[in-house]
Amino acid sequence: MGKSVNSALTVFAWGNTARGDDAIGPILAERLRAQDLPGLRVIEDHQLNIEHVFDLEACDAALFIDASIEIDEGYRLQRIGPSSDGNFSTHAISPQALLNVFEQTMKSPAPDSWLLHVAAREFELGTGPGSSARQSIEQAHAFLKNLLTNACADWPALLNRAGDIN
Numbered sequence: 823m824g825k826s827v828n829s830a831l832t833v834f835a836w837g838n839t840a841r842g843d844d845a846i847g848p849i850l851a852e853r854l855r856a857q858d859l860p861g862l863r864v865i866e867d868h869q870l871n872i873e874h875v876f877d878l879e880a881c882d883a884a885l886f887i888d889a890s891i892e893i894d895e896g897y898r899l900q901r902i903g904p905s906s907d908g909n910f911s912t913h914a915i916s917p918q919a920l921l922n923v924f925e926q927t928m929k930s931p932a933p934d935s936w937l938l939h940v941a942a943r944e945f946e947l948g949t950g951p952g953s954s955a956r957q958s959i960e961q962a963h964a965f966l967k968n969l970l971t972n973a974c975a976d977w978p979a980l981l982n983r984a985g986d987i988n
Contacts, residue, residue, distance in 0.1 A: 830861035831970075832881035832933075834917070836870050837889055843942035843955035846889040846962075850940070853963050859970055869914045875924045884935040886917040887962075889942035895954065897962040898939045904932050938962060 833854055837847035851866035865877055870886070878884055886902070904925050905918035915923070921932035940962045944952040951959065 830882045831885060832863045832865060832877060832883075833885045833887060834865050834867075834870060834874060834877070835887040836867045838868060840948060842944040842946045842949045843889050843951050844945050845951050846940045846942055846955060846959055847887050849951070849959055850887050850963060850966065854966065854970070857967065857970065862970060870917065870920060872915050872920070872923060874915075874920055875927055878920070878924050878933055879928065881933050884917075884921075884933050885938060886935065887938045887940065888917075889945075889955070890939035891942060893939050893941045895941045896958055897941065897965060899965075900937045900939065902935050902937045938966075 833851070835847035835851035835854075837844040839845040839848050848866050851864050854862065855864045863877075863881065865874070867874070870888075890898075892898075902918050902921070904922035905916075906922050917935065917937050921935055924932045940955075941958040942951075942955050944955065
């Protein structure tokens with residue numbers, strides 16, 4: 823992947839558009855890119871990979887967006903940090919494990935990071951997001967649009983004020 827372009831906030835969104843609610847990440851990534859906000863870098867992929875460690879190198883803060891079965895509806899913003907949770911392989915990695923690999927590889931602290939869980943239930947092949955997921959996408963997008971249009975030079979402080987919210 824190479825060295826990243828300097829960016830105040832890097833957003834990672836991943837998922838599979840051919841697997842129902844798993845399309846949440848790519849849909850929100852497309853909407854964020856359309857906003858064309860300065861200091862915002864959006865990275866969309868089929869899944870989060872260990873190579874994304876290089877995309878963290880030049881950012882001040884990171885926001886990870888994924889479809890989540892951990893919540894029943896809407897969205898939840900969670901502050902996260904490095905963890906050696908063991909949840910990774912050479913093909914997929916959790917955001918917390920990626921932050922841990924960043925610290926081990928780069929020998930420096932990982933950027934301040936958050937995970938935006940967006941409620942998901944249906945992951946059938948060949949379908950689009952279900953009605954519940956579409957509603958959660960709209961709620962999460964409204965939250966992100968409001969948050970990011972009030973952008974400032976201090977993304978970590980802005981996201982901290984948003985807190986652990988739903």
